[in-house]
Amino acid sequence: MPRLTPEQRERTVGRLSAGDDPEAVAVAFNVHLSTVYRYQQRFVNTGSTADTRRSGRPSVTTQRRDRQIMRHHLRNRFHTANETARNTVGNHQRPVSGQTVRRRLAERDLQNCRPARGPVLTQRHRMARQQWAQDHINWNWRQ
The missing domain is CATH 1.10.10 (Arc Repressor Mutant, subunit A)
Structure with missing residues (x-):
């Protein structure tokens, strides 16, 4: 129900x-x-029908701090949760853990992004690419 x-x-x-x-x-x-x-x-x-407060460990972040974490994440999509946690202070000046940040982001269906990275190119790879480009500079692609 x-x-x-x-x-x-x-x-x-x-x-x-x-x-x-x-x-x-x-x-x-x-x-x-x-x-x-x-x-x-x-x-x-x-005198009210509202839910009563439940026992349990109090949250280390307030709703305002949760919104700040979300804003920081949306502005810096490639920061890790630990980097965001280092820039965030919780209630009573307690530090916020990376796991807390991940949990708060997951509550809003967000996750951190990782930058796309290609394979590391050596000097030889770069020279081969440049040589291929020079060899095909006047190539007619419609043939």
Whole structure:
């Protein structure tokens, strides 16, 4: 079952407070009955249907810093994630790792580019190319 948007959550609580049957509200929003009761209880306890903060390790970057990482990457497509990380400082002046940068870019479907490189040409290769060009300088390609 899909998660309800904040507007839909508020509408479920509104319909319950208007006197609608909880089963009818659950069917109308295509959610389980316990979900409707949980939103109602959350509204009674907190006055809001918004998600509560979850436990877990806090992010080392803010949303603003994430946008800065993305802008830096889009301006410098050939920089590696580690180079971008060196130029980025996280919350409380903590350094940002290259893995964090890769994760933030992957969240936005971006990845770093590598410059196209051909084989290394020796002096002999260059001379052979130049000789071929000189030999074919007056060549008629339409023959």
